[in-house]
Amino acid sequence: MSHTYIRHAQALDVLVVGAGVVGTALALALGRQGFKVGLLERDHPAPFDPGAETDLRVFAINHASQRLFQSLGTWEAMVSRGVSPYEAMEVWDARSPGRIRFEAAEVGEADLGHIIENRVIQTVLWEALEGADVLRLCPASLAHLDVSGERVRASLDDGRVFEARLVVGADGARSRVRSLCGIGVDVTRYGQKAVVANVSTERPNPATAWQRFLPSGPLAFLPLADGRSSIVWSTDTESAEALLALDESSFCRELGAAFERRLGEVTATSARAAFPLAGSQAKHYVRSRIALVGDAAHTIHPLAGQGANLGLADVAELARVLAESAGRDPGDLRGLRAYERARRGENWVMMRAMEGFSGLFGSRLAPVELARGLGLNLADRLPAIKNGFLRRALEG
Ligand SMILES: Cc1cc2nc3c(=O)[nH]c(=O)nc-3n(C[C@H](O)[C@H](O)[C@H](O)COP(=O)(O)OP(=O)(O)OC[C@H]3O[C@@H](n4cnc5c(N)ncnc54)[C@H](O)[C@@H]3O)c2cc1C
Known part of the structure; x- marks a missing residue:
């Protein structure tokens, strides 16, 4: 017609x-x-x-987005096609002792959100x-x-x-x-690209979203339902291109080192892609x-x-x-x-x-490094600050 x-x-x-x-x-x-x-x-x-x-495109969906999908009557169908809840989140810094860990149980929740594929x-x-x-x-x-x-x-x-x-x-x-x-x-162009891939590690990802702040940008490991991790590695454009050009075993080795082998060695990777940020x-x-x-x-x-x-x-x-x-x-x-x-x-x-x-995590200034380390550790020890931050992240 x-x-x-x-x-x-x-x-x-x-x-x-x-x-x-x-x-x-x-x-x-x-x-x-x-x-x-x-x-x-x-x-x-x-x-x-x-x-x-x-x-390769997965989202960390927060509780507010989940509620929208529930109100649209589509959440159950998403669950049956495969979603991956994450129960903890850990953030740490490559250049200071700063570290913070969030647990869903600490705020009386079953999860902090879900990793869901775009498709x-x-x-x-x-x-x-x-x-x-x-x-x-x-x-x-x-x-x-x-x-x-x-x-x-x-x-x-x-x-x-x-x-x-x-x-x-x-x-x-x-x-x-x-x-x-x-x-x-x-x-605002960040002069960075995010390298994304799905990777296997010696130990399966225990339903935890990890983020390590490297001098060149953050590296995230998000848990997939099959125990693998979806990675988002933000780094300057030149380094991102170099990471894409590495053969599989060299890429896995570099990635494992950048992630401090928190889940053992990275043993395999899917195809990789990079997005300008x-x-x-x-x-x-x-x-x-x-x-x-x-x-x-x-x-x-x-x-x-x-x-x-x-x-x-x-x-x-x-x-x-x-x-x-x-x-x-x-x-x-x-x-x-x-x-x-x-x-x-x-x-x-x-x-x-x-x-x-x-910007804070990208800074190489000594006082900023100190503040960064102290800030994360302090927040990790002060439940009120930490849980307030967590509530905000959950609800968007
Ligand atoms: C590396 C990376 C990781 C990310 N991780 C996360 C995450 O964990 N959690 C999260 O919440 N977000 C994440 N995001 C952000 C997220 O991907 C985007 O915010 C989100 O996909 C935007 O969705 P959208 O529907 O607005 O746009 P898009 O997904 O870009 O959709 C736009 C659509 O419009 C169509 N279109 C365009 N032009 C026309 C036209 N002229 N006529 C008809 N159709 C047209 C396109 O084909 C496309 O289907 C990430 C982004 C990147 C780059």
Whole structure:
């Protein structure tokens, strides 16, 4: 029926551009609320193959994100496809005696969060869209937006045209929605890349998220369900390229040494990949009839594994604001501004905190080294500070 789209623009309440974790969750939430939603995605999601190698992109999902998935009725399906709870977190420093350990049991929780593959979240959310009557427009790309009066006209690269009362950019860090709307973005390039891989170690990972601060950047080992670890090794761009170029046994040796062999030797690695790291914040999250969510609105350093969690917090807030406007126009700027007020400052604080943290740990100044060591050890011994920090990390 594509010829009808060419002649008459199809009318939607909300068009979500980008079906990453964030856009798909938002489309599902709004579809469940009774909005007529279209979800546009450039690349068709690969069919889920349980026997395939674990995704290189995994997320440490906090309790707030888990609650969102529960409210969308998708959590059980994610659990059955494979999630990995982590019960402890340990952070230590390569250049000082600083060390801190968090245990879920200390704050009366069963876990501190779950490690979940990107493909598990996306498959489950994508399948759930069927029941929510969301129009899936895939594969197709956004080509043009024309915002005028009561509606936005969205033209796709295949010639189809849709009209929506609200267009949401969930189209990632290089958001086309953001650039088509002329919304500027402040970008801080960290001059680093994150090397990611799934690795086996002599001893299985005991459901613990580990992070070691090296002079060149943080190295994280996150527990996978099969006892392996998903690693995120942030380092300067040149070193990251060199790590990718190493043969498997040399890479495993370097990685084991960088991790102080906390789980014995690293015995095998999957394919490796590297992502450039940048922090960014859109100058505005909303315009009349436009909203940005997830990486389209903000990106942060992956050291605390908060990127997707912040995007899912955007989803929860935008869905809440639009639910309150039920019966009214979802593109109304007053409602959208309430979303921006609630989220932009929060995301900014988290971004700055991550930069401060990585700057503190990157510093070679002796007083900073001392403070760093003392800070971590002191926090480890003061339950009130430690548990306060933990509560904040759990809830996002
Ligand atoms: C190394 C690394 C490790 C990380 N670890 C964690 C972690 O442990 N926990 C965590 O919470 N976060 C983590 N993050 C951050 C996390 O990956 C991102 O914050 C999150 O994936 C953003 O999701 P999104 O849906 O906003 O964007 P994306 O995942 O980028 O999705 C955007 C979608 O839009 C589509 N698209 C783009 N342009 C168009 C167009 N013109 N038309 C149609 N479709 C389009 C794309 O195909 C894509 O599917 C990590 C990031 C990195 C780099």
